[in-house]
Amino acid sequence: MTTRAQILARQEMLTQRVAEVFDEFGGRAGAARIAEVLTSRGLPTNKQAVRLAMRKHGLRAARLPLPREELTERVIATFHTQRGEFGARRVAIELARDGVPVSEATVANILRERGLRAQHYRGPGTGPTQHGPVRLTSNPLQRVGAWALMVLAGVDDPGRGPESLTPAEVDTAVAVMSTDVADTADMQDTKAPGSFWLAASYLLWPNSPMNHAGRTKIPPAQRRQRIQRWRTYPTGSIGVPCSLCGLDACGWYGKVDIPLGAPIHHHNTTPPGHQGQPLCPGCLASLHALPYGCHISPTAYALHSWDDHFLRRAVTQQVGQTREQAQASGPLKAPGRGAREAAALGVIARHDQPFTSDVELIGFSNNNRDPYLRTWALAQPLAEWLRCTLRDPRSAATLDQLAHMIATPESNANTLAWLAFRAPDRILTAAAGRLGAIGLGNEIDARTTAELAGLCISLARVL
Ligand SMILES: [Zn+2]
Structure with missing residues (x-):
């Protein structure tokens, strides 16, 4: 026989558990969903009882951008499109780009329910790893760029290094760099105010859409489009490891992106059919960030050390100075x-x-x-x-x-x-x-x- 005290105790417990599940889902679960979860966890209940408990706690579920089933399908589709390399945060960013604003917590819950976990990037034969998209390699210029990425991503935590950068943080840094180079599209030539990156592009990224010979013959909007296309990184894998770090490469690259790297059609120095070097997005972003870690004059100068404490300090200072230099404009002086x-x-x-x-x-x-x-x-x-x-x-x-x-x-x-x-x-x-x-x-x-x-x-x- 159930006593009144037992009923009250059960109601109290239910109210408590409802609040816990509500928090666990980041406020995105409604009464029906919470009832379903609690029932599956051995506390059979229904939507009405949960709704009462929610009211008691003043809990109101945030609206989902799509009906739950449809949202689940979109989350899973985005996850699989990226071959399982994207975690909850990156999937949420991708969905937001597609016009479906959804929180990272909601995505994380959906992925957890379906037993899906991001594999992250893998090196050859290394199995699943926990690192992000950037690795420090044996290439000093890539290392300088990787530390510059940290600064461009706005990460100022002395306990962290470039390998801890999340895909979203790398995206932030890439967006900063992309804006800097795309903004040169509106400039007449290297004498225009604020044309630092345009002038530097001949030193850093020759043959790129920033300074291509036909540049002046096309309107600025089209120039901008071309630059942005150049700086949009492929998301898939080309099935070979990155030549610098061994992670999955996303494309073949040459001199336009790699300082002194041999491009596919550069003079006669590249063997016919040679496609350049395979790079992963992390190394590509690092090489694009390299100039920020350099003093730019008619020659670029970078300070490097295998002592990472020093490299962090040196690059951080230099990125600040280079960005100031870019603002100040003026010709590049030796x-x-x-x-x-x-x-x-x-x-x-x-x-x-x-x-x-x-x-x-x-x-x-x-x-x-x-x-x-x-x-x-x-x-x-x-x-x-x-x-x-x-x-x-x-x-x-x-x-x-x-x-x-x-x-x-x-x-x-x-x-x-x-x-x-x-x-x-x-x-x-x-x-x-x-x-x-x-x-x-x-x-x-x-x-x-x-x-x-x-x-x-x-x-x-x-x-
Ligand atoms: Zn790489």
């Missing part, structure tokens, strides 16, 4: 001799952790007429010595004196920075010559001379 190296020492000085790897300065141009790639490396012990020296005000002042002492007319005070990346032992040779020339017996200079000599001895230990 930096003075040693200016890029001096700027690199500035970044090194601001780094607050010991270096675990060398620091490289990479200069490149993808220009049709004068393609160029060169790397200068600062060995880890020297990088760490410079970091420590520059962070201590007293030794930094002595180093500054040393820099002025060995300055040459070509690069002035940047001579030391220039030599540090090319021939650091010449810093010592030059210093020894100058120190010897300082007048002996000059009491004012004696202390300075001793400090300079001490600094040189400490430098000699790391060379």
Whole structure:
């Protein structure tokens, strides 16, 4: 026999469970759906009872954009269209693009009910993995681009790296880049205000729809369309692994997208029938983001290190500067001799952790007429010595004196920075010559001379 107390207790429990299921479905489940779920979980009930419980809690289900059955079908279709690589968030984005605004929670519930889980991208033979679309590879330029993607995606979490980027975050970064390049469609030429990316395109993306020879013969709207089409990434797989990271490639790419990569019809350097390099969307986005992590002049300069803490800092600073440069416009000017190296020492000085790897300065141009790639490396012990020296005000002042002492007319005070990346032992040779020339017996200079000599001895230990 059921007592009144038992009925009340059951009603109380039902009310509680209804609220839990309501929350679990992110407020998108109505009374009928909740009744169905509770019944399947061993608490038989009906729509009316659930509706009463919902009223008691003041719960009202948000409207679904489509009848539930139809929405379920759309979610499953979108999931399968992407070969199961899309998670709930990405499926929700795709549906919103198709005019069906639906929350990530609702999509997640539908996928869970149907036992569907995103497979994410797979490397060859690695099985299912949990990573997102971007991987850090052994290619320094791709690595710089991958870290630049983080900044463009607006991710500012020191605990995260590019491999943690979600598809939606990569989409955000790609949209920022696409807008920057598409906006050049309205510009007459590289002298127009704000034409930074148009001018830079000859250096970075020659033969692209941004600067194609027939550019001026077509109206701006059509130029924009062509640029946007170029920057719309294929979503399917071409059935081969990415040449950089091994994930599924989405297409074949060449010089237009890969700095110094051989394109299909570029001069006679590509074997007939060669289609370029297969790239995945993550590597393609990273290479498109690379210029943001570079100082852009008639040559692009990137600072790279296998020390990811440093690379994050260096790229983050550079992306900010490059975007400012893009706003300021003006012609691309070549930096003075040693200016890029001096700027690199500035970044090194601001780094607050010991270096675990060398620091490289990479200069490149993808220009049709004068393609160029060169790397200068600062060995880890020297990088760490410079970091420590520059962070201590007293030794930094002595180093500054040393820099002025060995300055040459070509690069002035940047001579030391220039030599540090090319021939650091010449810093010592030059210093020894100058120190010897300082007048002996000059009491004012004696202390300075001793400090300079001490600094040189400490430098000699790391060379
Ligand atoms: Zn890749």
